[in-house]
Amino acid sequence: MARFGMVIDTKKCVGCQDCVIACKTENKVPEGHDRDWIVTESHGKFPDILMEIRTERCNHCSNTPCVSCCPTGASHIHDVGGVVLVNHDLCIGCKACVESCPYDARFIHPDGYADKCTFCIHRVEKGLKPACVEVCPTYCMHFGDLDDPNSEVSKLLQSRKYHVNLPEAGTQPNIFYLI
Amino acid sequence: MNSLSRRKFLKISGATIATAAVLAGSAKTFVKASKKISERKGLEIIPTYCDLCFWKCGALAYIEDGKLWKVEGNPADPLSNGRLCPRGTGGVGAHYDPDRLKSPLIRKSLRGEEKWIDVTWDEAFDYIAEKMIKIKNEYGPESVALFSHGIGGSFLKHLIRAYGSPNETAPSFAQCRGPREVGFELTFGDVVGSPERTDIENTRCLTLIGSHLGENMHNTQVQEFSRAVERGASIIVVDPRFSVAASKAKYYLPIKPGTDLALLLAWMSIIVNEKLYDAEYISKYGTGFDLFVAEVSKYTPEWAYVETGIEPDLIRETAREMARYKPASLVHPGRHATWYGDDAQRSRAIALLNALLGSWGRKGGFYQTHSFSIPKYPYPPYPELKKESVHNPNNKYPFATGEQISTGIREATITGKPYPIKGWFVYGTNLMQALPNQNETVEAIQNLDLMVVVDVIPSEIAGWADVVLPESVYLERYDDLNTSPFKEAFVGIRQPVIEEPNDQKPNWWMAKKIAEKIGLGNYFPWKDVEEYLDTRLQAADLSLQELKTKGIIKAPQQPIYFEDGAEPEFLTPSGKIEFYSSQLAEAGFDPVPRYTKHPDPPPGYFRLIYGRAPVHTFSKTQSNPLLKDMMDENELWVNTDIAEKYGLNHGVYIKLKNQDGVVSNKIKVRVTERIRTDCVYMVHGFGQKSRQLRSTFNKGASDSELITKYTIDPLMGGTAMNVNFVTFEMEA
Amino acid sequence: MHEIFTTRNNPYVDPIMAMWEWQIPVYLFLGGMVAGMMIIAGYFLFSGRHKESNCACFSIPFTSLILLSLGMFALFLDLAHKPYVWRLYTTFQLKSPMSWGAWILILVYPALIANILIRPSQWMINRVPKLSEIAGKIQQHHILIRNIGILNMLFGLMLGAYTGVLLSTLGSRPLWNTSLLWVLFLVSGLSAAAAYVHLVAKNKAESELLAKADNGFLVVELFVFVMMFLGLLSSAKPHIEAANLLLNGAYAPIFWVFVIGMGIVIPLIIQLLAVNHKVKHTPIAPIMVIVGGLILRFVIVSAGQYSHWFNAHFH
Numbered sequence A: 001m002a003r004f005g006m007v008i009d010t011k012k013c014v015g016c017q018d019c020v021i022a023c024k025t026e027n028k029v030p031e032g033h034d035r036d037w038i039v040t041e042s043h044g045k046f047p048d049i050l051m052e053i054r055t056e057r058c059n060h061c062s063n064t065p066c067v068s069c070c071p072t073g074a075s076h077i078h079d080v081g082g083v084v085l086v087n088h089d090l091c092i093g094c095k096a097c098v099e100s101c102p103y104d105a106r107f108i109h110p111d112g113y114a115d116k117c118t119f120c121i122h123r124v125e126k127g128l129k130p131a132c133v134e135v136c137p138t139y140c141m142h143f144g145d146l147d148d149p150n151s152e153v154s155k156l157l158q159s160r161k162y163h164v165n166l167p168e169a170g171t172q173p174n175i176f177y178l179i
Numbered sequence B: 001m002n003s004l005s006r007r008k009f010l011k012i013s014g015a016t017i018a019t020a021a022v023l024a025g026s027a028k029t030f031v032k033a034s035k036k037i038s039e040r041k042g043l044e045i046i047p048t049y050c051d052l053c054f055w056k057c058g059a060l061a062y063i064e065d066g067k068l069w070k071v072e073g074n075p076a077d078p079l080s081n082g083r084l085c086p087r088g089t090g091g092v093g094a095h096y097d098p099d100r101l102k103s104p105l106i107r108k109s110l111r112g113e114e115k116w117i118d119v120t121w122d123e124a125f126d127y128i129a130e131k132m133i134k135i136k137n138e139y140g141p142e143s144v145a146l147f148s149h150g151i152g153g154s155f156l157k158h159l160i161r162a163y164g165s166p167n168e169t170a171p172s173f174a175q176c177r178g179p180r181e182v183g184f185e186l187t188f189g190d191v192v193g194s195p196e197r198t199d200i201e202n203t204r205c206l207t208l209i210g211s212h213l214g215e216n217m218h219n220t221q222v223q224e225f226s227r228a229v230e231r232g233a234s235i236i237v238v239d240p241r242f243s244v245a246a247s248k249a250k251y252y253l254p255i256k257p258g259t260d261l262a263l264l265l266a267w268m269s270i271i272v273n274e275k276l277y278d279a280e281y282i283s284k285y286g287t288g289f290d291l292f293v294a295e296v297s298k299y300t301p302e303w304a305y306v307e308t309g310i311e312p313d314l315i316r317e318t319a320r321e322m323a324r325y326k327p328a329s330l331v332h333p334g335r336h337a338t339w340y341g342d343d344a345q346r347s348r349a350i351a352l353l354n355a356l357l358g359s360w361g362r363k364g365g366f367y368q369t370h371s372f373s374i375p376k377y378p379y380p381p382y383p384e385l386k387k388e389s390v391h392n393p394n395n396k397y398p399f400a401t402g403e404q405i406s407t408g409i410r411e412a413t414i415t416g417k418p419y420p421i422k423g424w425f426v427y428g429t430n431l432m433q434a435l436p437n438q439n440e441t442v443e444a445i446q447n448l449d450l451m452v453v454v455d456v457i458p459s460e461i462a463g464w465a466d467v468v469l470p471e472s473v474y475l476e477r478y479d480d481l482n483t484s485p486f487k488e489a490f491v492g493i494r495q496p497v498i499e500e501p502n503d504q505k506p507n508w509w510m511a512k513k514i515a516e517k518i519g520l521g522n523y524f525p526w527k528d529v530e531e532y533l534d535t536r537l538q539a540a541d542l543s544l545q546e547l548k549t550k551g552i553i554k555a556p557q558q559p560i561y562f563e564d565g566a567e568p569e570f571l572t573p574s575g576k577i578e579f580y581s582s583q584l585a586e587a588g589f590d591p592v593p594r595y596t597k598h599p600d601p602p603p604g605y606f607r608l609i610y611g612r613a614p615v616h617t618f619s620k621t622q623s624n625p626l627l628k629d630m631m632d633e634n635e636l637w638v639n640t641d642i643a644e645k646y647g648l649n650h651g652v653y654i655k656l657k658n659q660d661g662v663v664s665n666k667i668k669v670r671v672t673e674r675i676r677t678d679c680v681y682m683v684h685g686f687g688q689k690s691r692q693l694r695s696t697f698n699k700g701a702s703d704s705e706l707i708t709k710y711t712i713d714p715l716m717g718g719t720a721m722n723v724n725f726v727t728f729e730m731e732a
Numbered sequence C: 001m002h003e004i005f006t007t008r009n010n011p012y013v014d015p016i017m018a019m020w021e022w023q024i025p026v027y028l029f030l031g032g033m034v035a036g037m038m039i040i041a042g043y044f045l046f047s048g049r050h051k052e053s054n055c056a057c058f059s060i061p062f063t064s065l066i067l068l069s070l071g072m073f074a075l076f077l078d079l080a081h082k083p084y085v086w087r088l089y090t091t092f093q094l095k096s097p098m099s100w101g102a103w104i105l106i107l108v109y110p111a112l113i114a115n116i117l118i119r120p121s122q123w124m125i126n127r128v129p130k131l132s133e134i135a136g137k138i139q140q141h142h143i144l145i146r147n148i149g150i151l152n153m154l155f156g157l158m159l160g161a162y163t164g165v166l167l168s169t170l171g172s173r174p175l176w177n178t179s180l181l182w183v184l185f186l187v188s189g190l191s192a193a194a195a196y197v198h199l200v201a202k203n204k205a206e207s208e209l210l211a212k213a214d215n216g217f218l219v220v221e222l223f224v225f226v227m228m229f230l231g232l233l234s235s236a237k238p239h240i241e242a243a244n245l246l247l248n249g250a251y252a253p254i255f256w257v258f259v260i261g262m263g264i265v266i267p268l269i270i271q272l273l274a275v276n277h278k279v280k281h282t283p284i285a286p287i288m289v290i291v292g293g294l295i296l297r298f299v300i301v302s303a304g305q306y307s308h309w310f311n312a313h314f315h
């Protein structure tokens, strides 16, 4: 079974938001809503500053409070790659999943359903990369099968140090940040 | 679509199909191709090139059931490698911008009051033609000037030359890269150019002086920058603000603004004194080295420390670091170089430092460019010019070469000297934001008999026009071919991928129509722009059809480094790299750059510095719905200690007052450690005052508004703008 | 200094989560109060006291029916995709408290109706004379009444617990992430229900009994609060921060004044005095308890959404 994930090189990301805009056009994300976003985190006193820039989105966790809490089964784990998806035709817009995500990765689409990153499964199933990965001008995003030890993402995780967001939340995120 | 345009659209499409049917050899494809894009079904991918900035990346537009869906990079394009920058990706928003100009406008009340009458194109052209003929008769054709930024203006440039005026300018010289080009040309006999000929991809040590790559999103440079980071290139960043690039750097030098020349001189003195330079390269290609050494060797890091605030050891270490990797050691020349008034000399110092490292013409330094040569359209010769341009009377700025000084033309318009300027055409440049001191721009405009602005949105400068002509955005029109000089020669096409939503028209059509109205129709002998492009392409043995399907055609690779056989050629008077410039000496300037001290802000004031946000281009993208969604106002960066001292909280709105008492719009405070305590920073392009730009009106503050003071570069007339000081006005 | 900036700006998510507005706290409160009323009424039926009390039959379940429907309507108003609400009932999601809740409600209604049918009001009998016949039949079977009582207690317990579990399983909000939340909501529901009966019961003894019960519930509630805070304060940092939101942070004034002070301590004192015949019973104390219970839900829902594992918006 494939387990899709992303490996993002924070050393290269410049926080340009290209990935955000590409997601918006590709997925017709409505104005004022973001499926992905940029976090800039810095520590220190000028001029001795350490700064990390990351592009964030739903982590397509292996442990999914957002799926467990859903009363209709709209939030579910896709049979390809363990991608966490929302079935628009089942979603009643109860917002439980939005509340349940420690990353606040979800929002309510103006059409009434819970929405978030889909890992561009419509592209991935055609053999394309997710739109954000494909556009990134710094080539800092990598997408692939984490269960395949020979995939680019697995190899990067073997060779570099990384962290995930909020490991303490226990969700087992599948987006990894190279440091 | 409103009912009017729907009717018009039915008429037009009916007509085209009829014509097509007559012409049709292969009727089917032809009819299909001429069918309105918006009526087509399914997915179509049409290549073009981006116009969100001047980099001109090749793009692929996706049309889904006749609606513009998205744009992606064209993988065949060497500038984008198939990846656009955020602005380019957001380019579809230009088509959908709800604030777009929809029809030609003629002013109904005083200039600047933004009161308009909607007119037809014919009425607009009649108005313009009448004024142009009158100005020609009363003052001569030279009295009409064109401000035009970007490739879209090429047909208007042709018009204005055919009309008989030599006055044609853009803010790209005196407000942008003019000083850099002059500094490099004085040294190497050639300019850096655009796209910059910097081989960032292969460099082993990259020094960025203000160049805030990653915020400055010039696509190829950012892509190559990330590769340099990945390859572990040593990165040195000099900036008073902890930029994004600084966060990737091995060495960050938090320089006191305005003192870069001191740092450059100290670096050069270390490299010279410790003999770390590329001696072979210098003896082969350089001249005047001894005189140069005698001058620069006296600048110690200890001296530079006093000026710049940078520790002497850090200066030494970084000088050695950049020398370690020579010649693959690139000191980036910057782009927006009009900072303090000694900018051409600062740029020359950067050129000289690169010369010491032997990086010009070398892998990992500055490569040699190639461009596709495509013959010009065989136009009839232009009328002979009777007068010189007004931009630089008496050659006051002796090294203002290549382009004209925009602010020089503005000045002539104010003074009427050396001769009056009575008409302005403004294409694709928002002079209110681009030129320093807005009052002078307004004063000049008030002297005009004709002020025409061609724009896509009701920009601030459009608000001052007599006639506003609404242009199709780049996705809706043809423009001239892109043959930018680059690592490999290529030609790119811009073609319509979708129709205009209203009555907007492309610039080539406007230029041709105006020409016809004023009796210059013979200068536009082609039927339409496709015929123009086809003629040019055929002369180069290329086919328009092929270019339209591919978007990009490349020429065979040629060597770009000296070591690979690229021919070293230095078009300086000596034919060598001029470490000592006799040209400068003769003109009474420092033949080797010297340090000039710039005034410090008075107590309670901070230097206003500005720069780019990755998701916006100057002042032209703020109303683009996609890009506005990413960032809809700018913020004022204030150092934490200063904020504490003045009681400024993160997120509050304040106003700024500059040394001349000008007060800005309100702007949100961003309290941060990422900036020095003697300056404040904002992103350029916000705080726009055009009331018709509803979505962006008064959002954030305008650096341009606060830049009432500017220092002119005596070599080339550039207007330095980092010379303004501001203080906080709390009650916002 | 530690600076964090995010470009995300989703409505009701940024800068702080505010997806659930007034509807959910109202729903949780009404659900909790109805649960309390069912348990009380169920206990009356089970223990046979319903014969003496005028509330336990008809009045409490009938009011419950109305309050629960109002609560459900509030929940419905909150749904962003209202026409799809029926999707709740084409599936059962084992791990989803909300799904459990939806199905529990399906059980609660018949239980309440059964309770009503034991002694329908004259008004109803006038409309549907057959009701009197049904009631008569039920009343002949004491076991049946006992079982209706048991079911009401059981479903009430489930309903009350569910209102807390609904939140506490949403692990992303540290304040909710305490296993005592369901106990808190249950006890608070019981106390509001007791206060209600205390308020409306015409039967002196019944009113007095419920006042005493309420005092008990309030004391237990205070105790649950203490335990809950001890738990949060001895957990990870986000939980400590969440507890502090109520104890001394942004929500402290409303929490101490309205939830603890006016919602528990003051009514408790008044009612203690009243049951000891130091003062007369007035509606003041029970009303305070009910309002306090409502405010408690608002505070918990709002502060819970504010509480976060990692707040990217702090500066």
Ligand SMILES: Nc1nc2c(c(=O)[nH]1)N[C@H]1C(S)=C(S)[C@@H](COP(=O)(O)OP(=O)(O)OC[C@H]3O[C@@H](n4cnc5c(=O)[nH]c(N)nc54)[C@H](O)[C@@H]3O)O[C@H]1N2
Binding pocket: B053, B176, B177, B209, B210, B211, B212, B213, B215, B216, B217, B218, B238, B239, B240, B241, B243, B255, B256, B257, B258, B259, B260, B334, B335, B336, B337, B339, B609, B610, B611, B612, B613, B614, B615, B616, B617, B618, B681, B722
């Ligand atoms: N996204 C985006 N990218 C763009 C553009 C755009 O509009 N949007 N415009 C393009 C164009 S035309 C240009 S010219 C370039 C301009 O971009 P660049 O040439 O890269 O940068 P500058 O505008 O020169 O300078 C801005 C930077 O200089 C720093 N700075 C200010 N004062 C000083 C100083 O005294 N010394 C030093 N060392 N640093 C200083 C500022 O903190 C800031 O980081 O950007 C290009 N790229």
Ligand SMILES: Nc1nc2c(c(=O)[nH]1)N[C@H]1C(S)=C(S)[C@@H](COP(=O)(O)OP(=O)(O)OC[C@H]3O[C@@H](n4cnc5c(=O)[nH]c(N)nc54)[C@H](O)[C@@H]3O)O[C@H]1N2
Binding pocket: B051, B149, B152, B171, B172, B175, B176, B177, B335, B336, B427, B428, B429, B430, B431, B433, B434, B435, B436, B454, B455, B456, B457, B459, B460, B471, B472, B473, B474, B610, B611, B617, B618, B619, B620, B621, B684, B703, B704, B707, B721
């Ligand atoms: N204060 C301050 N001044 C600056 C700078 C700064 O950073 N701060 N930067 C300087 C630099 S580096 C530069 S290069 C210049 C840039 O100066 P400009 O080139 O003038 O840049 P913009 O302000 O973006 O103005 C572009 C105008 O073109 C219009 N436009 C956009 N697309 C089209 C189109 O397709 N057709 C037509 N006809 N019009 C179009 C836009 O609506 C806008 O009004 O500014 C310089 N001036």
Ligand code: SF4
Binding pocket: A012, A013, A014, A015, A016, A017, A018, A019, A020, A038, A054, A055, A135, A136, A137, A138, A139, A140, A141
């Ligand atoms: S596009 Fe790439 S570089 Fe830009 S913000 Fe996204 S991940 Fe970072």
Ligand code: SF4
Binding pocket: A057, A058, A059, A060, A061, A064, A065, A066, A067, A084, A100, A101, A102, A103, A104, A105, A106, A116, A171
């Ligand atoms: S990030 Fe949030 S929404 Fe995405 S799978 Fe994890 S918990 Fe669910």
Ligand code: SF4
Binding pocket: A069, A070, A071, A072, A073, A074, A075, A086, A090, A091, A092, A093, A094, A095, A096, A097, A098, A113, A114
């Ligand atoms: S909002 Fe939709 S997807 Fe989310 S929990 Fe409710 S029904 Fe499921």
Ligand code: SF4
Binding pocket: A022, A023, A024, A026, A027, A035, A036, A057, A116, A117, A118, A119, A120, A130, A131, A132, A133
């Ligand atoms: S993977 Fe697709 S849906 Fe997810 S953030 Fe990237 S572009 Fe958006």
Ligand code: SF4
Binding pocket: B050, B051, B052, B053, B054, B055, B056, B057, B080, B083, B084, B085, B086, B087, B088, B089, B217, B218, B219, B220
């Ligand atoms: S750099 Fe960006 S905005 Fe400029 S042409 Fe390329 S994609 Fe377009």
Ligand SMILES: [Mo]
Binding pocket: B172, B175, B176, B177, B335, B336
């Ligand atoms: Mo520029």
